[in-house]
Amino acid sequence: MGIWDVLPDNERQQWTLDSFVSVGPLRFGMSRGEVSAELGGIQAKWGVRNAHDGAGHNTYSEVGLTLHYAAGDHLRAVQVDALRGPQVFAGDTALVGRVPSELERWVEARAERREPEPELFYLPGGEIGSESLGVAVCLQRAGDRLLTRPVFLSSDTMDDGYNKLGRDAWVIS
Numbered sequence: 116m117g118i119w120d121v122l123p124d125n126e127r128q129q130w131t132l133d134s135f136v137s138v139g140p141l142r143f144g145m146s147r148g149e150v151s152a153e154l155g156g157i158q159a160k161w162g163v164r165n166a167h168d169g170a171g172h173n174t175y176s177e178v179g180l181t182l183h184y185a186a187g188d189h190l191r192a193v194q195v196d197a198l199r200g201p202q203v204f205a206g207d208t209a210l211v212g213r214v215p216s217e218l219e220r221w222v223e224a225r226a227e228r229r230e231p232e233p234e235l236f237y238l239p240g241g242e243i244g245s246e247s248l249g250v251a252v253c254l255q256r257a258g259d260r261l262l263t264r265p266v267f268l269s270s271d272t273m274d275d276g277y278n279k280l281g282r283d284a285w286v287i288s
Contacts, residue, residue, distance in 0.1 A: 145190045
């Protein structure tokens with residue numbers, strides 16, 4: 116595969132979102148060791164850990180994931196690579212590697228059908244998020260196109276302020 120090639124959905128793992136509980140086999144609150152075991156024993160290719168409290172993130176490039184951990188080594192966010200990560204479904208809707216405007220319309224239409232609670236949030240770059248799904252719909256370049264690269268958040272992360280994850284969760288360098 117080339118640098119900008121996008122893995123077709125039929126070649127991706129198929130995962131289901133259970134908002135604030137799990138993304139596929141990964142449950143929020145798991146330790147790094149539990150995550151590695153759940154991913155078949157693979158180890159992170161790259162990681163950052165805060166020496167003070169253990170918070171940070173690990174990248175599992177072979178499965179297209181970057182996982183963010185809270186202090187105390189608990190999974191708090193799952194970032195899925197738009198090009199090679201698993202396809203994650205919210206109900207019947209695929210969230211990974213989509214045309215941004217199509218997924219934004221779906222998130223907005225879903226919000227209109229819900230109670231008049233605050234539902235939508237926006238990141239500084241204008242990307243949309245859903246409070247009830249616990250997802251920020253970030254973007255990733257695929258050659259001359261942009262595709263959705265969702266970041267799924269634990270309830271603690273939503274409550275504490277999703278912006279505390281740091282720039283690495285929202286921007287691909």
